[in-house]
Each structure stands twice: as structure tokens, then as C-alpha cells.
Amino acid sequence: MKKPKSYKWQKNDGTGTMSRHLRSEHGLGPEGEEGSSGGGQAQLHGYASDMPGACMPFVYNRDRMISKLGRFIIADELPYSFGESVNYEYFNRVALQPQYRKVPRNTLKRRTQQSYYAYREYGLRKKVIALDTPTRWNSTYKLLHDAIAYRDILTDMYNESRATDGQFITNDHWSLAKIVHDVLETFDNATHIFSYVYEPNIHTVILECIKIICTIKQTSLANPGVAVKRLLDNMKVKWCAYFTEFPPIYAIAAILDPGVKLEGLTNLLTFYYQQLDVQFDVPYYVNNCKRILERLCEEYGAVIQPQPVGSSMGASRFGILGPVLKKSRPDGSRSSSSSSSSSSSNIG
Secondary structure: OOOOOOOOHHHHOOOHHHHHHHHHHHOOOHHHOOOOOOOOOEEEOOOHHHOOOOOOEEEOOHHHHHHHHHHHHHHOOOOHHHHHOHHHHHHHHHHHOOOOOOOOHHHHHHHHHHHHHHHHOOOOOOOOOOOOEOOEHHHHHHHHHHHHHOHHHHHHHHHHHOOOOOOOOOHHHHHHHHHHHHHHHHHHHHHHHHOOOOOOOHHHHHHHHHHHHHHHHHHHHHOOOHHHHHHHHHHHHHHHHHHOOOOHHHHHHHHOOOOOHHHHHHHHHHHHHHHHOOOOOHHHHHHHHHHHHHHHHHHHHOOOOOOOOOOOOOOHHHHHHHHHHOOEOOOOOEOHHHHOOOOOOOOO
């Protein structure tokens, strides 16, 4: 009895020998298998219940197919001649789309080059967009900052990929993203200020926190939409979990700032809690910080001779909080922090 031949494809997962064997011994090939029946262009997905847009009619479009095939070839680093493959054509016509026909390599090359030139017109370099981390507002800001710069190309690519279910990115989505980006930009600027290591910055913590909460409130008032309001309300709740009451070290540092001092701190905190819509006993908190500072002065005054500190620092560096620092007392006189900087001009 003749021993049967052992083909490579049976042992090493090779397909070349098997293909040649089927053609030579059995006369089978892509064109010899049954099932290549015609079909209309409009189809329903057989697996529609497992995909978005279930049972939506699919209309075959050759022009769109060529664009997608070009991207597929580039992504998998295949040769342009892949589109001319008889076997690939047969597979598509039998298993996927009866209307499919081979795509000449020059057509694929021309189409992919056109896509490249179209994207290059955006004038953007290759970019890796930062990922969002739910517990870090700065990561959300960086993601939005990168995405907004690439909004046109991102919109085109996403909408093209969701053509079957109709879930598109619109200008309203980008408008919402821009609002959130602008709010988080104030927060990002503050964290950069707090990260300074070559100059003192602890005295700026309360000032920057006031700027952040003012931005949140002003944005909420300027954008009464439900989505924006819900988002900013959640940010405000998260903010209050950390900054309803400042650690005394920040307040003491502000008191030692010649542009703020004790009265200026009282005015700033009063304004802060008004913007935050939170009831807080500011005079008690300030007096407590004052007592802590007095104890520190008594302790260090016994061993260190204090030096006089001038108060000629201008208030222009406080920007929009300048008027808050210059708030008058009930008797009509100015606070000590504002009187020392009354000669400063151009207060925001």
C-alpha cells in the first residue's frame, strides 16, 4: 500500500503547500467553490444584534470602500498590489460583499496620497494626545488642549468611523469642550505657580484658589445650559471637599505678604466664601491665624532680632483681586493693606 504524502501545512501551519495541493490534485481554487451568487447593494448585517446600529441597512459604496482599504493597507504595511489580489476579491464577493471588485494598485496609491495631502493641510505635526485621568483635572485640561488643536481632523476621522450608527461629533460638543478647557486652564496655571521651587509661592495659594472659584462661578452664570451647569456643579462639590477651609499656614503666609496683610486677608476670604456660596466665620478664622502668628513671633523674637519690612509692593500683581484688597472698612477708611499700595496704578 502506497504511503500517503505528508504535507507541510499539516505540521507547521503553512498554507502554500496546501493551496498548491488543492489546485493540482483536486482542481479547487477561489473560482472553483460554489456560493458566489449575486446580490443587491442594500444589505442587513447578519450579526446586527451584536453591533451598534442594529439592523440598520448597509449601502455599499465603492468610493468609500477604496478609502477604507487604503487606510487598512497603510496600517498593516501591505503592498498596494494587495487590492489586485484575486483571492481577496473572491473572499469579499463570497463572504462579505458581492459587489466588490478588485482595486488597481495605482488607484489605491493615488487615494492614500490624496488623504495624506488633505491631512497635511491642517498644518499639524504628529501628536500623541495626552490621556485623561479621572482624579487629575490637569490631565483633562491637557487632553482637551491637544484635542481642540486637532478638532478638524479628529472630527473627520471619528465621524467617518461612526457612519453606521449616526453618533457624530458636532460643534456643540466642541463648544462644551472649550468651556471646560477654559475653566481648567485657570486651575492648570495655578498648579504651575505652586510648583515653583526657586521663589516663594505659599502666599499665593489663597489668591489663586479665589481665581479658580471665580472662574467656575462666572462660567456657570454665562452658560446656563444643563450639561455645563451639571459639570461645573460637580467640580464645585469636589473643590469644596478640599478647600472649604484653608490650612492656617496659607493664611499666615498671606498675612506676611506686604501686599495683603491682615485686613487684606479678611477681605479676600470674605469674597472667596461669597463666590463659593458657603457660610464661614471669617473673623474667627483670621483671629485664630493671628494668634498663631503672635505665638510664633514671641517664640522666635526671643532669639532673632526682627527687621522692619517695607510695604511699597504694588497691588497690580493681584489682577482682578486688587479691588477686593482695597475694600473700605465700614467707617469709610481704607484697609492697611490697600493704603500702603494706593500709589500703585493700573489695578485690574
